Amino acid sequence: MNNSLIQKYNVPGPRYTSYPTVPYWNEADFTYQDWITTFKKSFSESNAQEGISLYIHLPFCESLCTFCGCNKRITKNHSVESPYIQAVLKEWRLYSNLLNEKPIIKEIHLGGGTPTFFSTKNLEDLINGIFAYATKAPDYEFSFEGHPNNTTYQHLQKLYDLGFRRVSFGVQDYSEKVQKAIHREQAFHNVAKVTFWAREIGYTSIGHDIIFGLPFQKTEDVVDTIEKTKSLQPDRLAFYSYAHVPWIKGNGQRGFKDEDIPKDQEKRILYQVGKELLLKNGYHEIGMDHFALETDTLYQSFKNGQLHRNFMGYSSSKTKLMIGLGVSSISDSWYSFAQNEKNIDDYYQLLEWDKLPIFRGHLLSDEDLVIRKHILNLMCRFETYWDTNTTYFKEVREILGQLKEMQQDGILIIKENGIQVTDKGKAFVRNICMAFDLHLKRKAPETALFSMTV
Incomplete structure (x- = not known):
């Protein structure tokens, strides 16, 4: 490498x-x-x-x-x-x-x-x-x-x-x-x-x-x-x-x-x-x-x-x-995420009140649902395409600029309306997904949130 x-x-x-x-x-x-x-x-x-x-x-x-x-x-x-x-x-x-x-x-x-x-x-x-x-x-x-x-x-x-x-x-x-x-x-x-x-x-x-x-x-x-x-x-x-x-x-x-x-x-x-x-x-x-x-x-x-x-x-x-x-578990309806209480006593208390023990979540936007598909494709298939109305999004051209640099480095191949990860690129699939992560692009973390990709 x-x-x-x-x-x-x-x-x-x-x-x-x-x-x-x-x-x-x-x-x-x-x-x-x-x-x-x-x-x-x-x-x-x-x-x-x-x-x-x-x-x-x-x-x-x-x-x-x-x-x-x-x-x-x-x-x-x-x-x-x-x-x-x-x-x-x-x-x-x-x-x-x-x-x-x-x-x-x-x-x-x-x-x-x-x-x-x-x-x-x-x-x-x-x-x-x-x-x-x-x-x-x-x-x-x-x-x-x-x-x-x-x-x-x-x-x-x-x-x-x-x-x-x-x-x-x-x-x-x-x-x-x-x-x-x-x-x-x-x-x-x-x-x-x-x-x-x-x-x-x-x-x-x-x-x-x-x-x-x-x-x-x-x-x-x-x-x-x-x-x-x-x-x-x-x-x-x-x-x-x-x-x-x-x-x-x-x-x-x-x-x-x-x-x-x-x-x-x-x-x-x-x-x-x-x-x-x-x-x-x-x-x-x-x-x-x-x-x-x-x-x-x-x-x-x-x-x-x-x-x-x-x-x-x-x-x-x-x-x-x-x-x-169970305590801290995350549920996924595809349209939203919901996480249970992390503290076991709080988890028990909500159940005693006959309430689902949820303390936070996220409702996915239309944009989230599209980007989610691309990141799932990359993580599961090492490729993704934006050739339909349900997979295209307006930031594609902007992302292609970053992907071209990755192509020059030999970690992916840009195809017509899509990309494919190379064998060398499989080690960097998290980085490729980050190019699609519009939330991360719009607001970079100010404190340490994630582990290193390598």
């Missing part, structure tokens, strides 16, 4: 799990009723055709991992489980009461926190409680995140019996020095054990999450981690860039010094070495930061142009409506 390109494009930038990104939501003009209205509209348009998605946030962890930016609550007190499950089910009932027909659920993802913090009994109560007010789509896909240190055979078997066929295990890195720095110490045999269990039980898609750019991480650490990963043959991999944003994540990311973190060319080498090893071992690059074997549905949906991206990450199928349940 050309060092001058890294220096040129290594700037703070969004990861585009949504457009507009959360810092640019127009919260002042958003109302609770806006969310209810767009939620009902999206449901009526999509439930029968494609179903809906549920993201359920399970925030509890027994220990703090210092690389993590998720909303979590650290505790070893497992008596918190049942009250939280009941609160999530109360939230789901409030949504169900707004509808005149049963929701058809196509996707469920359990995220965290640590979903496997919860007992199998409480997880069973959660899923059965959801389907007391819903039905499964014929092609449903349920997934969850498992911590290798506390995911038991019973967890895997129970969730499989409840319909889950995809599981993702957080690996990060196998170096003991790196693990100690990020407070995520787990032996390789723990990951191997849960991976073999999942395969034995019948899970059809097993994923591992790996991070590059962690404190003290060296090239040999990435090589060792991927070689060990190769021996387990997960169906898909997330190969993430570590986002060092201590101004957001507080003291949890200050267990090491800034100079301990690989930067710029050093960090990009970690990515290049890792990517080359993954490609050599039969994995295909899917969207941003993701790789999959040809047999996995993520690869198949990418090849078919059906890959989708939302607050749950990449998905092999698209639903217009995604409801986020």
Whole structure:
């Protein structure tokens, strides 16, 4: 990777799990009723055709991992489980009461926190409680995140019996020095054990999450981690860039010094070495930061142009409506976003008042909807076009000026009424999306908001 390109494009930038990104939501003009209205509209348009998605946030962890930016609550007190499950089910009932027909659920993802913090009994109560007010789509896909240190055979078997066929295990890195720095110490045999269990039980898609750019991480650490990963043959991999944003994540990311973190060319080498090893071992690059074997549905949906991206990450199928349940979860009706209270006590209080626990959101404008399509296309297909009335926007000519410079740098190709990202450009897809981000162009952030793009 050309060092001058890294220096040129290594700037703070969004990861585009949504457009507009959360810092640019127009919260002042958003109302609770806006969310209810767009939620009902999206449901009526999509439930029968494609179903809906549920993201359920399970925030509890027994220990703090210092690389993590998720909303979590650290505790070893497992008596918190049942009250939280009941609160999530109360939230789901409030949504169900707004509808005149049963929701058809196509996707469920359990995220965290640590979903496997919860007992199998409480997880069973959660899923059965959801389907007391819903039905499964014929092609449903349920997934969850498992911590290798506390995911038991019973967890895997129970969730499989409840319909889950995809599981993702957080690996990060196998170096003991790196693990100690990020407070995520787990032996390789723990990951191997849960991976073999999942395969034995019948899970059809097993994923591992790996991070590059962690404190003290060296090239040999990435090589060792991927070689060990190769021996387990997960169906898909997330190969993430570590986002060092201590101004957001507080003291949890200050267990090491800034100079301990690989930067710029050093960090990009970690990515290049890792990517080359993954490609050599039969994995295909899917969207941003993701790789999959040809047999996995993520690869198949990418090849078919059906890959989708939302607050749950990449998905092999698209639903217009995604409801986020649980503290801090974000919902997406396509026409608006709504985020739940981040503080668990505030979340509980609103539910006691029979109110959806929403504290902010954004109603998408017509312009937002057009730009959102382009950014989704770039993140999911590495190309986008503005050749129809629903994809053209007046700022196209202005953006082409910036895109021409990127074309000269070899990271994209400008075509008639569109662009295509090159293989070299895939590493800079966030920068390409930033060229389309009209909110970011009109008001550059005055303080640190985003992680570096490289």
